[in-house]
Amino acid sequence: MTSAARIGSHRARRRDAAATREALLAAGTELFAERGYDGVPVAAIAQKAAVNKAMINYHFGGKRNLYLAIVSATFGEMVASVERLAASPRPAPEVLRELIAVVGEIATRRHPHFCSMMLREVLAGGKHLDPALIDKPARILGAVQRIVARGVSDGDFRPVDPLLTHLSLVGSLVFFFATARFRERVLAKRRPAIKPPDAAAYVKHIQDLLTHGLAAERRGARRGA
Amino acid sequence: MTSAARIGSHRARRRDAAATREALLAAGTELFAERGYDGVPVAAIAQKAAVNKAMINYHFGGKRNLYLAIVSATFGEMVASVERLAASPRPAPEVLRELIAVVGEIATRRHPHFCSMMLREVLAGGKHLDPALIDKPARILGAVQRIVARGVSDGDFRPVDPLLTHLSLVGSLVFFFATARFRERVLAKRRPAIKPPDAAAYVKHIQDLLTHGLAAERRGARRGA
DNA sequence: CCCGTAATCAACCATATGTTTAGTTAACAT
DNA sequence: ATGTTAACTAAACATATGGTTGATTACGGG
Known part of the structure; x- marks a missing residue:
């Protein structure tokens, strides 16, 4: 090595x-x-x-600067990937499914520590972050919001709030990938021991959950308020 | 005080x-x-x-023991509430909606620090936790799984995996409540500044997302594999 | 071959931090 | 009133940690 x-x-x-x-x-x-x-x-x-x-x-x-360099490198690719996807002209539901897959891919293969670091940073309130770095999460947020907003205006999605949708999506993904260690420990303790779910299955689960959960009602369905 | x-x-x-x-x-x-x-x-x-x-x-x-006492107290009420709900005989979709509301209630009013502490513990892999405490998250997991499994077997939900569903639900909730501080900071920096979403709106969002996302297909719909 | 410099290292320093201790005080039973 | 003890305090301690320093060494150009 x-x-x-x-x-x-x-x-x-x-x-x-x-x-x-x-x-x-x-x-x-x-x-x-x-x-x-x-x-x-x-x-x-x-x-x-x-x-x-x-x-x-x-x-x-110094330690702080090493940390910042690491966070910057780790966040960089994720931001780039997500923003690239947000610019895609394909239908929003399709783009969103791919976004979920891409996050899963990066979080498992290319940057296995991204989610943990992101979560720790976010928990710390961005205390360790530079002003220059603090906008990277904001860019992810913006990109996802754009995809969802487009899905809503195209009539592919229910009239959901893009910000709330972003939070639930990112939350469920980041949580899953950041907590794998603990999950293994808890599940191994159960009798009978449960095999921890693998990333691919979870990605598919979230894709389906979002697809069903955001889908616009069938034509002619009730339109609240 | x-x-x-x-x-x-x-x-x-x-x-x-x-x-x-x-x-x-x-x-x-x-x-x-x-x-x-x-x-x-x-x-x-x-x-x-x-x-x-x-x-x-x-x-x-010592510090460690103080910490354990705090985590135990904080987790206790959440576990009790969730397990009480899981025992309810009402329809699973209804119980799940209430569970989301209850978690929101506890996370905002009664134990505003629950989600942060839970997430930190889980990120640390349970390093600080006693074997006696480590099973509290496991009990939450079990309770949610039971509700989802019942919804599936009653035909109210699609045939989703209860464990994955639990993870996505808890993940999105815990993430939201644990990251409020950071969110405020990021959103305040945007021009124009965006008002951070309030807990009640997010609870409703998750309730709707799950309701739509888990609902069984209309009668006679395709049943894969 | 030899020198200058970037890179590396071992030791040191100042500070922060969890815990211990030895002494002090307030509450209470008698 | 007084003796006993739980509750409390200030100071001391041992350790861990981030950073610095001054010497040392390998690399490359001359």
Whole structure:
């Protein structure tokens, strides 16, 4: 892992700033997601990265800045994906289903710690976040809202509130992916032990729930108020 | 507040163990919910409770035990309410709507810190929790599952998976109530500033989403596989 | 080959924090 | 009144932690 990352442009180097930075980012991502900002000593990050802890200050300028770099990187791809989808001209219900799948994909494969970090940040009220970073969640919010609003105005969705819909959607997804560890622990304790549900099944469940839950009533149905 | 709580059985007492314990529990509940276990120094709890910090060890035997006492108290009422509802013989869709309302009620009025604490605990993988406490979330899970399973077997709901349904329901609710602070901050930054949605509107939204999303198809509809 | 510099490291420092302790005081029974 | 004890306090302690420093080393250019 580290040794591989340390293979630089021409040959393995005993000193490689880029590899050190990478190792710190990787170690920090995992640890912060697991235990939260306050729960991780810089010594633990350094040890996991097999690097001297002074390197955190040397390369990032302190624990806080390392954390911000990690959050920024982790959030970046998610924001980009969601905004790309929001721009799609396809029917809103279809786009929403794909959005759910994409979030599931990113949350399981590309950034397995995204949901934990997002939730921790949000729980902390954005205390650790830069003003520059705090707008990334806001952009996700905006993108989902746009999709839902379009579905409503196209008549594909009931006249639901886009903001509330966004919150319920993101909430159920983030909650699921962020709480896998705890779920395993609880379910394993049950007699008979229950197998924790897998991500793909949950993604499909949310897709179906939203599809049915947002669908416009059949033509000629009651239209409240 | 404290002075009021310190009015004992017959007259105000300069020393009142019960009042001191209460003050510590109240202060701890608020602070732990806000900043998490690791984020709160015992000195802060003691200060907020207007009590000497050694009292935490004297009355509870340490920070950890104070935390466990708080979580236990906070989770207790929620578990009781949910299990009471699960035992109701009324139609499952109706019970589920009420369950959502009850969770909203408890999360806003009686235990405004329940969702934050629950989410933090779950994120930590139950690291701080006693085996005795870890089964409280499991009981909530069981109760919701029973309601959903009954709705399915009664033909009121589509043949959804009760566990997945539980996760999506609890996830969307807990997420909403735990992230109010962050939401306010993000929404206030938008131009024009958006008023954060209130709890009652969200409860209704989730009720409707579930009602529509779980409802059995009209008679004679397709039955997959 | 040799030097300058970026990168790295071990040790140190200042501070914060959970817990302990030794002493003090108020409530109450007698 | 007084002795006993639970409740409380201030100070001390041990440890953990984030950050700094000054020396050291490897890499690349000359």
